[in-house]
Amino acid sequence: MSGMTVYFRILSYLHEYRFRLIVACLCAAGVAGMSGLYAWLVQPVLDEIFIARNQLLLTVLPLVVLGAATLKGLFAYGQAYLMSYVGNRVVAEVRQQLFGHFLRMSLPFHQKHSSGRLVARVINDVNEMANAVPNVIRDLIQQGLTLLVLTGVAFYQNWKLATALLVVMPVSTYAIVKIGKRLRKLAARGQESMGDMASSLKEGFAGIRIVKAYGGEHVEQQRFAKGNATYLRAVTKSAQLGALTSPLLELIGIGGIAFIVWYGGFSVIDGQMKPGEFFSFLAAMFMAYAPLKKLASANVFIQRAIAAANRVFEMLDTEHEFVHDRGRATLPAISRSLEFQNVSFRYEGSDDPAIAHIDLAVEFGEVIALVGKSGSGKSTLMSLVPRFYDPSEGRILIDGLDLKEVTLASLRAQIAIVSQDTVLFDESVRANIAYGRPDASEEEIIQAARAGYAWEFIEELPNGLDTLIGENGVTLSGGQRQRLAIARAILRNPPLLILDEATSALDTESERKVQAALAELMKNRTTLVIAHRLSTVQHADRIVVLDEGRVVEAGIHHELLRRNGVYTRLHQTQFHDVPAASTLP
Ligand SMILES: Nc1ncnc2c1ncn2[C@@H]1O[C@H](COP(=O)(O)OP(=O)(O)OP(=O)(O)O)[C@@H](O)[C@H]1O
Ligand SMILES: [Mg+2]
Structure with a gap:
């Protein structure tokens, strides 16, 4: 997206607040007008009071100045307050929208983007964007108007001199735009490394026990240092460029003033210009310096804000899974069956399918135990049911309805998942x-x-x-x-339960209670369970054995044992259990 498009998109959020914005703009115009008045007043002060010694004006003018100052203060207050009000609201809205959007993004998306980077988007990028709205609008509108009014005063006092100065302007503008572009790139790099740092932070803190136990403090610090160093480089460079803008402008400004003094001095000595006019002109130019400088630094903020907004909008524009959800029908309460028909699935970026040609029909109320070596595709198969992923081939039917034809919401409403690692x-x-x-x-x-x-x-x-x-x-x-x-x-x-039993056994007492709770949970529903416990496979209606993504055996415990195949070998090594679990009340 180009800078302009991004900015207009930010502005589109402002529509709702147009009334406040209009008032804010009027206030900004008021501030600008008062600044112009100050500059203009220099002329009567000099020509009428100091040179013509007008007594009446001597009493009136100070009062006028005081009045103007009061008004300017009020306008400035109204403008600043209203702009921040609107800006902060827009930012809060974007932040909320972005988080909601991320939650709806598909699992493959979340696997591609580290959570740290996503956090950085929601926190940092949106904050950077925040600068775009209140500060920048304020600076652009108020300083821009002030500059305009002051230029007007300058033209009014001496148009030839003013025109000559205007020619110099584009030169400085060009330099500022150049610097702005570079700043935008640096800001993008800085934000990315902020994301990397957030990732390291999150993982370091979340895994603090492992970090300590394995003496990983040093490794984590190094990982963090990488992002930190990139960030440091970006901000240093950015500060360097930002610092360059001010002196550059000052040089241009002083050059202009020098020119005015030289040319204006001539005109006054020649008698073409009154001293009051000249000083009023000079005052306008001096006063124009501050808004010009603020406009330039606003440019720094705009560039950073645009870079941030661009990333935010890019994310908002990636389609979330509910957009891809072509399902229209609402899935009625599951009552008959769950069926896998020739289902294969390959993870993005991997060559081999994680599961291949699975055919499996489950009756309502059945307990199906999935067993298999680590990496045989059990979790993958399960994750297709709530449509965390869609099969690359084949289809899955519930009560005869293809999962793709029902809405995600109605499908997921009928499924409960209890995973290997509990999430609380x-x-x-x-x-x-x-x-x-x-x-x-x-x-x-x-x-x-x-x-x-x-x-x-x-x-x-x-x-x-x-x-x-x-x-x-x-x-x-x-x-x-x-x-x-x-x-x-x-x-x-829910009618359908997906259960990934924990691989690690708990101590006897605790394990028994968990087993009893699980038995309670499985009552009266269709259950797909990835089994690691002997008691689970023994009580299952059917055991499905997966190997390298394929179903290699299926049946009940004793049958499968007699076959002396893959299941028998698994049985000898894999199942951990606590005997006499069933004696619990
Ligand atoms: N997000 C992923 N991206 C790419 N490949 C993956 C992804 N998740 C799993 N795999 C691969 O898919 C295969 C099946 O993995 P899966 O997690 O389904 O195994 P599993 O049977 O559940 O193993 P375990 O008993 O260890 O939990 C493995 O080879 C694994 O490396
Ligand atoms: Mg698994």
Whole structure:
């Protein structure tokens, strides 16, 4: 996108606030007018008071100046307040929009963009954009108008001299635009490395235990140092260029003044110009210097803001998965079957398919255990059901309807996922359980917690359901976290359950409770479970064995054992369990 397009797009957000903006512009015009008045007043002060010694004007003029100053102050206040009001609102809106957009982006998108970079987009880029709206609009409009009015005064006092000066302007403008372009590039680089730093920070802090245990402090610091160094280079260069702008302008300004003094001096000595006119002209020029300088630094901000806005809009323009969602039908409550027909899937950028030619029909209410070596494609197969990815080949049907024909929302509403690594939010226990059903009543939440064998420990917590559990539930034990995640799925009560059993066994007591909770969860629904426990495969209606993305065996535990094939070997090595799980009430 070109700078102009981006800027107009930013402006399009302002439509809603047009009334306030108009008032703000009027205020800006007022400020500009008062500045012009100051410059113009120099003439009567000099010619009438100092030279003609007019007594009446001597008393009137100071009052006029005071009045003008008061008005200018009021206008400046109104203008600044209204512009920030609008600017901050626009930025808040964009930030909200961007986060919402990211949440709707597909899984492949999130795998391609590190979370750190996305964080940087929402926080830093939007902040940079923030400068574009209040500061820049203010500077552009107010300083621009002031400059215009002052130029007007200069022309009024002596148009020939003013014209001569105007010729010099384009030269300085060119230099400023050049510098602006370079600044924009630097800003982009700076923001990218900010994203890299955010990534290192996030991973370093989130993985703090591992970092410490493996003595990774040094490695993490080095990773961070890379982004930090790039950022440092970009900001240093940018500061250097920014610092160049001021002296450059000053030089041009002083050159102009020198010229005025020389030429104007001639005119006054020649008698073509009154001293008052000359000094008024000079005052206008002196006063024009500040707005000119501000316009130039506004340019620095504009360039940075445009660079940031460009990245923000680029992201907003990438289509999220609900746009790709061609499904129109609402999926009715699942009641019959889930069917994979010749399904293959290959991850973007990899050569081999992760799963290939899967045919599998599941009846409603069945428990299907998926087993297989690590990397055999179990998780991949599961992630096709909620359409985190779409099959590269073949199709998946629910009750005879192709998944692609139903809306994502109605599909996902019927699925609960309990994953290998439980995901909890830094919220209360209540909010975590009710995550999939925010409208659930206290009663229902407690019931779900009981069914998930979580109530017993929730009761012991200092604030019960309202206890905050920390980031990803750091204040809970592994088993407690799992049971909370199970309670969450129970409360959602979906017809289809996708379960990725944790690979690591918990201690006996905790493991039993988790198993009992899982058994409760699987009741009365279709369950696809990636099984790591013997008890799960033993109780499954069917076991499907995957190897290198293909179904190699299927059947029940004893049959498969007798076959003495892949399953038998898995059975000997893979399943961990705690005996006598079923004796729990
Ligand atoms: N996001 C991804 N991008 C590219 N390849 C992937 C991605 N996720 C998984 N794979 C590859 O796809 C294959 C199947 O992985 P998958 O996660 O489905 O295995 P799995 O059976 O769940 O293994 P595990 O028991 O270890 O969880 C593996 O070869 C893996 O390297
Ligand atoms: Mg897996």
